Amino acid sequence: MRQLMRTTGQLAVAGGALLAYAYLETKLFTVRHVTVPLLAAGQDNIRILHLSDLHATPHQGRKLAWINSLAQWEPDLVVNTGDTLAHQDAVEPVLAALQPLMDSRPGVFVLGSNDFWAPHLKNPARYLLPDARVKSVSRKPLPWQDMVDFFTQAGWMDADNARGPVQLRDGRVLSIVGTNDAHLDLDRMPGRPPGASPQGATVPDAVAHLGVTHAPYLRVFEAFKADGVQLAIAGHTHGGQLRIPGFGALVTNCDLDRRRASGLHGWPGARPDSPLGRDSMWLHVCAGAGTSPYTPVRFACRPEAVLVTLTQGVSSIDTAQDSRN
Numbered sequence: 001m002r003q004l005m006r007t008t009g010q011l012a013v014a015g016g017a018l019l020a021y022a023y024l025e026t027k028l029f030t031v032r033h034v035t036v037p038l039l040a041a042g043q044d045n046i047r048i049l050h051l052s053d054l055h056a057t058p059h060q061g062r063k064l065a066w067i068n069s070l071a072q073w074e075p076d077l078v079v080n081t082g083d084t085l086a087h088q089d090a091v092e093p094v095l096a097a098l099q100p101l102m103d104s105r106p107g108v109f110v111l112g113s114n115d116f117w118a119p120h121l122k123n124p125a126r127y128l129l130p131d132a133r134v135k136s137v138s139r140k141p142l143p144w145q146d147m148v149d150f151f152t153q154a155g156w157m158d159a160d161n162a163r164g165p166v167q168l169r170d171g172r173v174l175s176i177v178g179t180n181d182a183h184l185d186l187d188r189m190p191g192r193p194p195g196a197s198p199q200g201a202t203v204p205d206a207v208a209h210l211g212v213t214h215a216p217y218l219r220v221f222e223a224f225k226a227d228g229v230q231l232a233i234a235g236h237t238h239g240g241q242l243r244i245p246g247f248g249a250l251v252t253n254c255d256l257d258r259r260r261a262s263g264l265h266g267w268p269g270a271r272p273d274s275p276l277g278r279d280s281m282w283l284h285v286c287a288g289a290g291t292s293p294y295t296p297v298r299f300a301c302r303p304e305a306v307l308v309t310l311t312q313g314v315s316s317i318d319t320a321q322d323s324r325n
């Protein structure tokens with residue numbers, strides 16, 4: 001009996017320590033770096049700062065200061081794949097944190113379900129289902145339209161079910177196509193303009209054709225692939241949020257396989273820089289920088305922003321680097 005009590009006590013202490021660490025990890029913000037060789041020969045690199053799933057509230061001083069510091073990386077483009085908000089009063093502080101980027105850098109954004117609806121308490125066990133797409137939104141709307149207005153006034157492109165050009169400061173142009181959040185069935189792939197070729201960039205002289213979405217559902221990637229997208233960029237998964245070292249994410253919260261819960265991969269198959277992946281597009285999933293306020297834990301999955309550097313040379317098989325692959 002005494003042995004049982006001692007073991008129970010030890011397990012309780014270990015569980016408490018794990019929980020305390022998992023809470024601490026939500027504040028261990030990091031910038032991950034990844035290189036994607038998809039530009040034509042002779043093109044200079046393009047640095048994309050990929051932000052996702054900030055889940056900002058007004059009281060997250062440390063996170064907001066970190067977001068504010070990201071302009072120091074001097075990206076050529078910011079891509080924000082949604083779930084920026086997690087509180088009724090989050091718009092002003094998160095926009096203040098993003099101001100240095102909005103003031104000086106072109107951007108592209110899409111919205112996620114958590115931009116529309118305030119977070120609420122859910123049964124944590126539902127998260128372990130393969131696709132926990134229960135329409136359990138709180139029905140307490142968030143002021144996402146205010147955020148959209150500020151982003152667009154800053155010149156950032158709203159890529160929700162839209163396509164168009166984004167011009168970099170050096171004059172080069174990227175072709176963008178995007179969808180609204182597939183997790184809420186809001187995704188509608190925009191049509192191609194009359195006269196455009198069946199696949200590829202729909203913008204004259206574009207140096208790359210990128211797809212942007214919040215939730216990495218397979219039907220969105222199928223549409224992007226058919227559109228000739230070279231690199232699909234998504235968030236939503238939180239990288240699994242709780243990862244088991246040596247095993248990885250338990251879930252993706254969508255129909256993407258858990259092996260691709262975050263990081264740089266090929267889709268549908270091997271990476272395009274592999275001899276087997278010539279018919280694949282690139283896929284980058286950001287693990288995001290936040291959590292729901294009701295589940296403030298991450299394990300083996302640090303909150304992140306990602307500096308995605310596009311480089312020339314699909315033939316440079318060994319140039320892609322991703323610390324998580």
Ligand SMILES: [Fe+2]
Pocket residue numbers: 053055083112114236237238288
């Ligand atoms: Fe999220």
